[in-house]
Amino acid sequence: MQKPSPTLLAFGDIAYQTFSFPHDHMPTLHSTIARCARAAAALAGVVLLAGCDKINFWRMDGHQSTIVVEGPVAREQLDLFIITCWVSLVIFIVVGAVLAYATFKFRARSADDEHAEPPPQGHGNPLIELSLIVASVLALVVIAIPTMKGIWNTYDVPEAERKDAYEVTATGYQWWFKFEYKSETAMTDAKGGKTPLITANELVIPAGRAVRIHLRSFDVIHSFWVPKLGGKVDMIPNRANILYLKADKPGYFWGQCAEYCGDSHAVMRFRVIALDKKEFAEWLEQQAQLGRTVTPSIASTPAPRGQFAALRQFKENEAGITIAYDTEPLKAWRTKQDPEKNEDPALIAQGREVFKKNSCANCHTIRGHDAGGVTAPDLTHFGSRTTLAGGLLENDATQLRRWIHDPLAVKPGNKMHFGVGAMAGYVKKNDSGKGYTRNITLTADDEVALVAYLHSLK
Amino acid sequence: MDATVKSAHLTHEEHAPAQPALLTHPSAKYGLMGWLTTVDHKKIGFLYGLFALIFFLVGGFEALLIRTQLMKPNNDFMSAQLYNTMFTMHGTTMIFLAVMPLSAAFFNFIMPLQIGARDVAFPRLNAFSLWTFVAGAIILNVGWIGPIFGIEGHNAPDAGWYGYSPLTSKVFSPGHSVDYWIMGLQLLGVASIAASLNFIVTIINMRAPGMTMMRLPVFTWMTLFTAFLIVLSFPFITIALVEVMMDRNFGTSFFEVSGGGMPILWQHLFWVFGHPEVYILILPAMGIISEILPTFSRKPLFGYPIVVFSGASIGFLGFAVWSHHMFTTGMGTVATAAFALATMAIAVPTGVKIFNWIGTLWGGHIMMRTPMMFALGFVWMFMIGGFSGVMHSAAPADAQQNDSYFVIAHFHYVLIGGSIFALLAGLHYWFPLMFGRKVSEFWGKLSFWVIFIGFNVTFFPMHFLGLNGMPRRTFTYDPNLGWDTANFIATMGSYVLGIGMTIYFIVLAYTFFKGEKVKKDYWDGRTLEWSLDNPPPEYNFRVIPTVHDRDAWWYEKNHKEEIAKEQAAHAKAEEAHGGIHMPFGSIWPFVASLGLLIVAIGVTMFTSKTTPGIGPKLGLTLVGGLVTFIGIYFWSLEGNEGYHIHLDKDGKVIEDGHHDKH
Incomplete structure (x- = not known):
């Protein structure tokens, strides 16, 4: 991947020679500037070369890397990319060398040279031209064969694994993801009502097993992309797309919407968590339960109330992440599965009232808590997720309070603020059609209680 | 058609009856009226270039x-x-x-000179194309009144330059921004198709x-291919835009x-237009490069037939x-495979x-001047852009790269590196011909190096950003994804690129007013445009040339006697037919375009009335239609006759035959 260097160096040389071109009777000032430009060009080249192992982008091993991959689909795509890189690099070096050689060799070096007898006015050489065409076709065949293989291998779960493939449905909403496990059942009430398991923004899948994701969209076009596991496929309204993914081993992966979908496209993110067979089964069992109700008997010592008293001020677009969580995300996720320490049952009960009073249930579902809205993320086990607001913020008390305090400041245009369809959000569209009026106002106490309640939903 | 026969044909039309007052042909050559009524392909080309540079x-x-x-x-600058408006308008502005229009400026100015013509086939249609383009540009940008003056519901387009449905629907884009985008592109389409038909016929x-x-x-070949691409591809976007407008x-x-x-x-409709559009942007650039490399290598283009044929294949x-x-x-697999292979x-x-361009350099006497620097930079x-293009054609790899910074x-x-470098090269290359002045070699080369370095520092790191998973069209990103350094470098590079462009254009503007004057054929050119004085006279060719070889002017320079005899005979024949025939100027193309602008304002800026009757929307639309x-x-009433210019032996106009109608 060090393609720029030969180019830069070759051009550095041209720069050197052209600025000392004999025809240009440059005044002193000009030659000084020329010397500076030359030095700057050389310096830029040196910095690029010397800095390559220190600059982190060179390594390309971030959370959304397509180079350091962790699944067979992404690996096949990467291998193909590497082939195209090598073919390109070889041709670039050969053609570039010839071009550089021709430029230097046939350059007029003096005024006499320039005005010398014109060179032979040759019009071409069919033999050379045809053989170069044949050579380019051959180079493309080298790329075409693995491309064809890759298209068939990555489009759907391979035949051999299809029987065992795990199926999930993912639906894009402005600006979050809904994940539906149609093969799993979850309780809707204590009397034995059943519904397919639904969760949001964090897709949990079995590791080492092929997963087929059915892609749907609720509104505009979105795109489902988990770079470390595989390339993206779009979620298009009125179109049933599928995506095949597989994680080599348990892990925690970053995902992002990859098709521009309006105001908050940049912050429409999600996570994929791959678990081994046993842990995945445990997770499914946990998720099938109704929303957790905290009673004094299962809670430990109540915490002092003052802990979130003051709301921190956040700058626009301020990151909602911490290093500890970032370095060991899977560990952070596992911690989230257990009830919080220092739960305050009274506060949680108060939070549940706030949730009810403000009609949050019109849009959100919390199974077993009389909340059955379907236009917003299912919150039945919200407390067990590592992120909130569409994978944007870490799911801790500070960030959750930041989000419920003023969602619009976190995600531009979001539906929790403006409402969706006929449902009002924090504000309500005026009957005149112009402007909005406030619909939900939370006091500091409401916010603290709501945070405690939502975090109790393990 | 033979030139002498053609002028005979034109003299026939001159016995027109006296014109009613409204149809008096405008005679202004200078001032505002001169520009508004001009049908001279060089002036129209100049205006295209001027507007294009402003929008650039x-x-x-x-x-x-x-x-x-x-x-x-996590920046909060915008x-x-x-931000979404910015990237939509950046893309739309740069492309359309x-x-x-900068390519169109060269088509207009250079192409007729290269084929030995005195103007394009339909000079007034050419003026109409120009003014309709200006109308489209105004409509695309008029939405800025929203953010600038705080007018609710009005905003510049913000649904992406490709306007993917259903984001453009009334539900998801309730304001006027998408309407501006639709009507702006429609007008630009009208302008492009009219201009292209004109170029094809010419x-x-x-x-x-x-x-x-x-x-x-x-x-000229690439102009022809580009014109065909425009005529064949724009109808798709026109239909698609009508459909989304009806929705x-x-x-x-x-x-x-x-x-x-x-x-x-x-x-599908958008990209059936959108992909040919990419070649509409690059083929003119390839044409410019194919002119500059032979001139500065002092030998003909290597493998001319194959270069032309490959242009046709690309189209x-x-x-x-x-x-x-x-x-x-x-x-699905089969469609993906087919499109991957075709790509x-x-x-x-x-x-x-590329091989043929290198072949052109081979064995030449390369003069390393500013246009040549930009041309080599282009190659x-x-x-590099071509190689990453091939990487995209490997569809499974593209599943990772699509919509990423890669x-x-x-x-870019x-x-x-392609289109813009070639257009910048073309500006330097043809500047002496267009304005009779030359750009300083030192400042030209300095601007090249600053642009070249700035460009690479900006865009090379983006390959890594894309491979590291950074998606496009995102206004913010978190610091834990490894994108900070590359983004910072890219931003610094963009400032260098900005400085380079500033130097380039300041130098160009300075040269336009104060640059060193040069004699004709400054670069020792090969094609017919260099046979003209600079700047070229309004009638272009004193005598329509006879072409004997591919590099016509090069041949003329090497066969002076033969050509002189031939031209004297032609001049005589032409004078016998009444002298040099020139088309009259006209204000009506401008009026027709103005009407389209009013229609577009009516359609975009006002909301539909819910009650019957004529509101401002329908009213203004009807008025605009009437004006058009x-x-x-x-x-069509004013007819298509023209006037004659007669020259003396030294090429001076002896009788300005403005109202000379016989």
């Missing part, structure tokens, strides 16, 4: 704002909504208001005697999901690869061009 600076400024927002993670019918198709300069205004369901519409249909294949923009839409196939004719940068790196290497009708009506 606007689009560049938008790019710098985008880069400033992305300089560091709101999300403004900068690169296309190239096919108005070549000087002896200028066979296989003697056409390569730039928004009349409740149809072409793309409306709730009514069973298919958003994917928009993508032809360009219609068979649109779905490679849609590899991630789940087209790879395009690499062959493109590679052929290097276009190669794509942004790729197409093709469009800046009046423009076209008088345009």
Whole structure:
């Protein structure tokens, strides 16, 4: 991947020679500037070369890397990319060398040279031209064969694994993801009502097993992309797309919407968590339960109330992440599965009232808590997720309070603020059609209680 | 058609009856009226260039704002909504208001000179194209009144330059921004198609005697291919835009999901236009490069027939690869494979061009001047952009790269390293011909190096950003994804690029007013335009040349006696037919375009009335339609005759035959 260097160096040389071109009777000032430009060009080249192992982008091993991959689909795509890189690099070096050689060799070096007898006015050489065409076709065949293989291998779960493939449905909403496990059942009430398991923004899948994701969209076009596991496929309204993914081993992966979908496209993110067979089964069992109700008997010592008293001020677009969580995300996720320490049952009960009073249930579902809205993320086990607001913020008390305090400041245009369809959000569209009026106002106490309640939903 | 026969044909039309007052031909050559009524292809080309450069600076400024927002993670320099407007307008402006019209400026100014013609086939249609382009540019940008003056509901387009449905529907874009985008593109489409038909007819019918198709300069060939691409591809976007306009205004369901519409249909219609559009942007650039490299190597283009044929293949294949923009839409295996292979196939004719350009340098006497520097920069940068293009054609790999910064790196290497470098080269190359002045070599080369370095520092790191998973069209990113350094470097590079462009244009403007004057044929050129004095007289050729060889002017320079005899005979014949025939200016093309502007303002800026009757929307639209009708009506009434110019032995105009109608 060090393609720029030969180019830069070759051009550095041209720069050197052209600025000392004999025809240009440059005044002193000009030659000084020329010397500076030359030095700057050389310096830029040196910095690029010397800095390559220190600059982190060179390594390309971030959370959304397509180079350091962790699944067979992404690996096949990467291998193909590497082939195209090598073919390109070889041709670039050969053609570039010839071009550089021709430029230097046939350059007029003096005024006499320039005005010398014109060179032979040759019009071409069919033999050379045809053989170069044949050579380019051959180079493309080298790329075409693995491309064809890759298209068939990555489009759907391979035949051999299809029987065992795990199926999930993912639906894009402005600006979050809904994940539906149609093969799993979850309780809707204590009397034995059943519904397919639904969760949001964090897709949990079995590791080492092929997963087929059915892609749907609720509104505009979105795109489902988990770079470390595989390339993206779009979620298009009125179109049933599928995506095949597989994680080599348990892990925690970053995902992002990859098709521009309006105001908050940049912050429409999600996570994929791959678990081994046993842990995945445990997770499914946990998720099938109704929303957790905290009673004094299962809670430990109540915490002092003052802990979130003051709301921190956040700058626009301020990151909602911490290093500890970032370095060991899977560990952070596992911690989230257990009830919080220092739960305050009274506060949680108060939070549940706030949730009810403000009609949050019109849009959100919390199974077993009389909340059955379907236009917003299912919150039945919200407390067990590592992120909130569409994978944007870490799911801790500070960030959750930041989000419920003023969602619009976190995600531009979001539906929790403006409402969706006929449902009002924090504000309500005026009957005149112009402007909005406030619909939900939370006091500091409401916010603290709501945070405690939502975090109790393990 | 033979030139002498043609002038005989034209003299026949001159015995026109006296014109009514309204149809008096405008005679202003200077001042505002001179510019508004001009039909001279050189003046129209100049105006195209001027507007294109202004919009190039606007689009560049938008790019710098985008880069400033992305300089560091979690930046709050711009709101999300403004950022989304910025990238939409940057793309739309650069494609439709900068690169296309700058190419059109060269088509207009240079192409008729290269084929030995005195103007394009339909001079007034040419003026109409220009003014309709200006109207479209105004409509596209008029939405800025929203963010600037705080008018609710009005905003510049913000749904992406490709306007994917259903984001453009009334539900998801309730304001006027998408309407501006629709009508702006419609007007630009009208302008482009009219201009292209004009160029096609000109190239096919108005070549000087002896200028066979296989003697056409390569730039003219590329003009012809580009014109065909425009004429064949714009109808797709026109239809698609009409459909989305009907969805928004009349409740149809072409793309409306709730009514069973298919958003994917928009993508197919858009890219059947959109991919040829890419070649509309790059073929003129390839034509310019194919003129500059032979001139500065002092030898003919290597493998002319193959270069021309590869241009045709690129144009032809360009219609068979649109779905490679849609590899991630789940087209299925067979369609994906077919479009992947077709896309790879395009690499062959493109590679052929690069080989032939190198072949042109081989064995030449290379004069390393500013246009040549930009041209060589083009070849290097276009190669890099071409290679990343081949990487995209490997569809499974593209599933990772699509809509990531890797794509942004790729197409900026093709469009800046390609199109823009070539257009900047062309400006320097033809500047002495257009204005009779030359740009300082030192400042030209300095601007080249600053632009070249700035460009690479900006866009090379974006390859890494894309491979490291950074998606496009995102106004913010978190610091834990490893994108900070590359983004910072890219932003610094963009400032260097901005400085380079500033130097380039300041030098150009300085040269326009104060540059060193030069004699004709400054670069020792090879094609017919260099046979003219600079700047070229309004009638272009004193005598329509006879072409004997592919590099016609080079041949003339080497066969002076033969040519002198031939031209004397032609001059006599032409004088016998009444002298040099010139078309009259006309205000009506401008009026017709003005009407279209009023229509577009009516359609976009006002909301529909819910009660019956004529509101401002319908009213203004009808008024605009009437103005256009009046423009076209008088345009056709005023007839197509012209006047004559007579020259003395030294080429001086002896009788300004302005109202000389016999």
